[in-house]
Amino acid sequence: MSGLTPFLSAMGAVIWKDLRAEWRSREVISAMLVFALLVILIFNFALDLQPNVRAGISSGVLWVTLAFAGTLGLNRSMAVEKDRGCLDGLLLAPVDRAAIYLGKAFANLLFMLLVALIVLPVYGILYNTNLIIPGLLLVIFLGSEGYVAVGTLLASMAVQARTRDILLPILLFPVAVPVVVSAVKATGGFLAGLAWEEIQPWFTLLVVYDVIFTSVAFMVFDSVVEE
Amino acid sequence: MGALIEVRSLVKRFGAKIVLRQLNFSVEAGEFVALLGPNGAGKTTFLRILASLARPSMGEVWVAGFRLPQQAANVRRRLGVVSHQPLLYGDLSAEENLRFYGRMYAVKPLESRIDEVLELVGLAARRRDLVRTFSRGMQQRLAIGRAILHDPDVLLLDEPHTGLDQDACDMLDGVLRQIAAQGRTVVMTSHDLARVEDLASRFDVLTGGRITATQPAHGLARDGLLAFYRQALEAQRSLRGAVQ
Numbered sequence A: 001m002s003g004l005t006p007f008l009s010a011m012g013a014v015i016w017k018d019l020r021a022e023w024r025s026r027e028v029i030s031a032m033l034v035f036a037l038l039v040i041l042i043f044n045f046a047l048d049l050q051p052n053v054r055a056g057i058s059s060g061v062l063w064v065t066l067a068f069a070g071t072l073g074l075n076r077s078m079a080v081e082k083d084r085g086c087l088d089g090l091l092l093a094p095v096d097r098a099a100i101y102l103g104k105a106f107a108n109l110l111f112m113l114l115v116a117l118i119v120l121p122v123y124g125i126l127y128n129t130n131l132i133i134p135g136l137l138l139v140i141f142l143g144s145e146g147y148v149a150v151g152t153l154l155a156s157m158a159v160q161a162r163t164r165d166i167l168l169p170i171l172l173f174p175v176a177v178p179v180v181v182s183a184v185k186a187t188g189g190f191l192a193g194l195a196w197e198e199i200q201p202w203f204t205l206l207v208v209y210d211v212i213f214t215s216v217a218f219m220v221f222d223s224v225v226e227e
Numbered sequence B: 001m002g003a004l005i006e007v008r009s010l011v012k013r014f015g016a017k018i019v020l021r022q023l024n025f026s027v028e029a030g031e032f033v034a035l036l037g038p039n040g041a042g043k044t045t046f047l048r049i050l051a052s053l054a055r056p057s058m059g060e061v062w063v064a065g066f067r068l069p070q071q072a073a074n075v076r077r078r079l080g081v082v083s084h085q086p087l088l089y090g091d092l093s094a095e096e097n098l099r100f101y102g103r104m105y106a107v108k109p110l111e112s113r114i115d116e117v118l119e120l121v122g123l124a125a126r127r128r129d130l131v132r133t134f135s136r137g138m139q140q141r142l143a144i145g146r147a148i149l150h151d152p153d154v155l156l157l158d159e160p161h162t163g164l165d166q167d168a169c170d171m172l173d174g175v176l177r178q179i180a181a182q183g184r185t186v187v188m189t190s191h192d193l194a195r196v197e198d199l200a201s202r203f204d205v206l207t208g209g210r211i212t213a214t215q216p217a218h219g220l221a222r223d224g225l226l227a228f229y230r231q232a233l234e235a236q237r238s239l240r241g242a243v244q
């Protein structure tokens, strides 16, 4: 019990700091949002398809958008830590480094969900589909969680390198494939109005990968960030 | 384990490049060590290892009885670090930066300590301004405030006078004297003798990847210190010449 309070308090401090700074600059969110809206707009014109075909590719387009925008956000959020040496400041703190990781990941997840929350209705209007389905929203949450869990870890590795802007997608996309694929399949299932029995395997896979990615990242973060 | 900081046969490698070779170093509680040495000698690298920010390639490092890097968590609470970079968030104000770090160090009571520190480093009037709008010297002042916020036993400073004006230098010297008077331990790097001569209780010279000379301050006149430093550098140069 006594170990939990400092852990949560450190995690809370990191989240508070990230949200506060983002509220001021809106740097991460605005970059992600502009990018995401551009992508779905371009897809909208590029894929001038029949409505039924559109419905079939919607989930793919949606997750491509979220994944790329997410990478942008992850890079920005770590670049902030590198700016004035803040990452060192975090690592010097006498707290469990897993708390730092969870704090960063939580803030990144909030940013990604916020972007999704704005993208979904816009997407729905452009593509004339209703995306506000409870099951689908849950998939968006779970998919984002898995993506951000592994993304936050890899971003903190990539930030050490000079080529971090390219390095992160190169590291992240192959690793995140299972999460993205199962999220795409589950999203597609909900959009096509499939029965729960047909969606469930993908849904379960998504949950399993979330748990695996989050716990592995939680455990290895400490050894990844040190020189 | 008598010494507060004890380093034995420390080696630090970056790839094939060896920066610290078999460095030995020991500091008693309450000492104020000025670590001198030319550019690229490895002062920053050494301090980063003491601060648990970098791992030794070989050798033993003990701080306050704890082994680094294995027991780093125990060491961090007692360390204050001023590095080349200010370790501050540009999009947070001065007080928000301190509030964040204060929470990371579980400082209590936090708000009164923040007031105290901002007053001490002369930034009370700018406490609500964003750090990104601060000048280099003001950021350095706040970095010093951040380092002493949790009242550390050991202060590691890497050229802390960089970018400070005369006022701020006096402020920093005042803070350092106060800390030294409280019996805290300080290791500070510098290549400016004038800056450290009045502060330190001991001078160590880092050249060629190890401590090549050490000299207690007491009784040492200004010219004596200069001669000591010149001699240490000269000895290193002739040594390198002999090897080649």
Ligand SMILES: Nc1ncnc2c1ncn2[C@@H]1O[C@H](COP(=O)(O)OP(=O)(O)OP(=O)(O)O)[C@@H](O)[C@H]1O
Binding pocket: B014, B017, B019, B037, B038, B039, B040, B041, B042, B043, B044, B045, B046, B191
């Ligand atoms: N991350 C790194 N990767 C490779 N080499 C490094 C790294 N960090 C430091 N070095 C090398 O280690 C040597 C010592 O560097 P360091 O920054 O410790 O010197 P310093 O004594 O602090 O110099 P200065 O007085 O200029 O601050 C240099 O030759 C530098 O190139």
Ligand SMILES: [Mg+2]
Binding pocket: B043, B044, B045, B158
């Ligand atoms: Mg240096």
